[in-house]
Amino acid sequence: MTSASTADGYVGRARETAFLDEVLDRICDGHGRVVRLDGEPGMGKTVLLDIMAAGAGARGITVLRTRGTESEQHLSFAALHRLLQPLLARVDDLPPGQRSALRGVFGLDVGTRIPDRFVVGLAVLELAADAASRSALLLVVDDRQWLDSSTLDIVEFVGQRLDDLPIGVVFAQREPDELIRDESARLHVTGLDDESATRIVQERFAALRESEVLRMVELSEGNPLALRELTPSDVRSYNAARSQLRSTPRLSRRLQDAFGARARDLPDAARRSCLVAALQDSDQVVHTVTAATMHAEGEFPVDDVAAHLDLAQAAGVLVVDESTVRFRHPLVRAAVIAQSTTTERRRAHEALAAAMPDQPARQACHRAIALVRADEAEAAALDDLAEGCQAEGSVVLAHTLFGHAARLSEKPADRNHRLLRLAELAFQMGRYAEVRERVESLRSGDLHPADRARLVLLEMAFDDGVPEGADAVRRFVDSAVNAIDVGQGGLAAGLLVVAARNTYWGATAELLGPEIGDAATRLGATDEEQLLGLIVSAFLTPFGSGRQVMETIRAVDPAALDDEVVALLSQAGFVIGDFKRSLELAGAASVGLRRDGRLGFLAAALVLQSFSALYLGQWDVMLTASEEAERLAAETRQPVWWACARLARANLGGLRGGRTEPEEIAAEVEGVAAATSNAALMNGVQLSRGFTALGTGDPAAACAELSRMFDRDDGAFQMPQSAWAIDYYLEAASTAGEMDRARASLAEMERLVAPTPAPGILRAMSLARLYAADARHIDQRYAECSAVASTAWHRARRDLFYGSWLRRHRQSVHARPLLRSAASTFESLGARSWADRAHHELVAAGARRIVQGRPEAWSLLSAQELQVARLAAQGLTNRDIGARLYLSHRTVSSHLYRLYPKLGITSRTQLHLVLDVDAETG
Secondary structure (H helix, E strand, C coil): CCCHHHHHHCCCCHHHHHHHHHHHHHHHCCCCEEEEEECCCCCCHHHHHHHHHHHHHHCCCEEEEEECCHHHCCCCCHHHHHHHHHHHHHHHHCCHHHHHHHHHHCCCCCCCCCCCHHHHHHHHHHHHHHHHCCCCEEEEEECHHHCCHHHHHHHHHHHCCCCCCCEEEEEEECCCCCCCCCHHHEEECCCCCHHHHHHHHHHHCCCCCHHHHHHHHHHHCCCHHHHHHCCHHHHHHHHHHHCCCCCCCCHHHHHHHHHHHHHHCCCHHHHHHHHHHHHCCCCEHHHHHHHHHHHCCCCCCHHHHHHHHHHHHHCCCEEECCCEEEECCHHHHHHHHHCCCHHHHHHHHHHHHHCCCCCHHHHHHHHHHHCCCCCHHHHHHHHHHHHHHHHCCCHHHHHHHHHHHHHHCCCHHHHHHHHHHHHHHHHHCCCHHHHHHHHHHHHCCCCCHHHHHHHHHHHHHCCCCCCCCHHHHHHHHHHHHHHHHCCCHHHHHHHHHHHHHHHHHHCCHHHHHHHHHHHHCCCCCCHHHHHHHHHHHHHHCCCCCHHHHHHHHHHCCHHHCCHHHHHHHHHHHHHHCCHHHHHHHHHHHHHHHHHHCCHHHHHHHHHHHHHHHHHHCCHHHHHHHHHHHHHHHHHCCCHHHHHHHHHHHHHHHHHCCCCHHHHHHHHHHHHHHHHHCCHHHHHHHHHHHHHHHHHCCCHHHHHHHHHHHHCCCCCCCCCCHHHHCHHHHHHHHHHHCCHHHHHHHHHHHHHHHCCCCCHHHHHHHHHHHHHHCCCCCHHHHHHHHHHCCCCHHHHHHHHHHHHHHHHHCCCHHHHHHHHHHHHHHHHHHCCHHHHHHHHHHHHHCCCCCCCCCCCCHHHHCCHHHHHHHHHHHCCCCHHHHHHHHCCCHHHHHHHHHHHHHHHCCCCHHHHHHHCCCCCCCC
């Protein structure tokens, strides 16, 4: 097997090539891998990619390559098209939806609506997975920092789904990715050691004196590009100028100056042609030649321009082939631009605009750059082009056009409207730092009334779950009122939902609720405004509005509504305590959100499924939903929803008797809660800690943790979430013998929840009353508890407590069937602590301990295996399952292959025999 380190005889890179060899070996073994090479310009990242590609070829790995370029950053999917070019002949083998998505973004199907990036990502994943089934695959991406955002999104999407696929992705980039914590996935490329650097200089300049060699090595700082490009004359020029410099310039500046000297030595006509190439927004040589001819104003014909480009190539400035022109290094391009005058750059942009009449958006960009004065007519034309680009999915180009339009605006309000559109597009592209900067600058600017409301909505868009404080919420309310006044009722309703949800996260509904509620009364009578107004009521007064919200959400047809509205209705159902309907609505919303690839909203919907399933005792649903929510929230960079999903996993682990992982997750989430001042999240941390203590058989510790949820002076107090935990608090207190304080909390809760008929509240309260009952009332409380809408988890806890009481009061005959039923349920769920208590009571009641049966099938599988198995049991094909879960169908196949032995079966036709497939929640 050929080692990458032998390729090209590369000097001084044993550590780096050993790392790359190991990556290639893992890919050949069928383990997907994503690695990143980072380092300053000229450190040899591209050469290392060449070495890795050669090593991959020697192993029989198919290599696909692309690179980002500054000039193409606004061209959506440009780099992706280059990357996938060898595979495009197989696009027609994809399922219809994926085929249409990929053909649409590459312009192969005219008029196709540009789909969401995640749908495109799934199509690329399937295309790559099919190619990898023939031979392992390596995707090489150079200059990641200049990739168009569409390509970057897709390649990152694929990279996060490479388990069980023989596919590697390697990025080269200048700056390290701060979000990458796994050091094994990162290779920091540094300068060469002095010995290797000396060897390179001596090979280039055998006649140099030792002192001159040492000086070149010193000036190069180990940078391979400098070692291979700087000449003795560059060193002498630098030494001569050094005495006039107050500080030593960075190496990249010295290299740029060295490259710039080569460009300066070219004839003026050739230098102007290089400037056109440097300002060109593609690498097509025909555009450069045409524009350079126009830039020369007839001074010389096309053939002369081609000759000038040849001169530049000979000088080491450009690399030109039949169809493309590019600079030898980005520093060369920077040097060419730096040497030009403002007038020369303006004329070059005018020429580029004239050279591409068939590409109106790009033409408009160059024309706008060439303009030096405000021009509202030109700005309005750019607006229209930008809106069209956004509709086609070219978000980066739309962003660029709005930026030019803003610069050319004559009126401040119009300029700020375009800057707001710029910020909205930046949010879509995940450029959160830019969003924050623009929001800050626009906050005090002159804005149209509707724009003022949109600005406030944008402020909250990337901080969902991060309470903004009373002043911010009042700003949302004021903006909503202004939106109502200008006839923007839908926008106003959305703002009020954001404001109300903000009070929920921050537990400030009692303070700010009246102001939000008053504004909501001014909403119009449209169905959308009324539904959103009801959601506002759910967040503000979950107990008082519980009946109305429950009646509405149970009557609504989710198929007739936008999926985001359905997800909001699911939140309303969750907040009031109608967990069954919340689970149904979240599931319905998830179907459409998956289909359209709106994975950011899908993560939130899955969190709702997780916690609704928790309170319903449907732990299989909770397991799968929380795992997927955590993955998607991380992928879409939503820290609060990620923390919620993590907490759901900790809850399940704690209830089933785990300690270490639930405690670690709780501490981790507590940090997020503290950093964001999120009271709802802090409340959830205490619930998780209470579950862990109960699950490990420590009721006193559980009582201490859960009691904080009911202390109004504690940062973990939050309504309505505390109400859903009242039964667990009373359960812990009854076992720990600390009932006085718990009964006081129950009495307060009785008063608060009295108006609501929400089933989740009724179940929690009925159990809490049972745990608090004295001997005179316990039979009545048990009857009342049995009368409410029940779940298996609720019934088992009810029967364990009442059966234990009967046993202690010498009614063992009546106790045994209750205890036996409870023990069986706890065993099947894997609730170890509760099962042990039930067995202990059962033996004490004179019965034999029940034989521990095989755990429920779902508990034997990982979350993703369970998700795959349930969908397969429903009859979905591997491709259908992959499309549903945004996985490759080959990954689905691998999951099925591994889970059959765990379940004691041999094929998918037997899955329904071991899994309880619930079509309502599945």
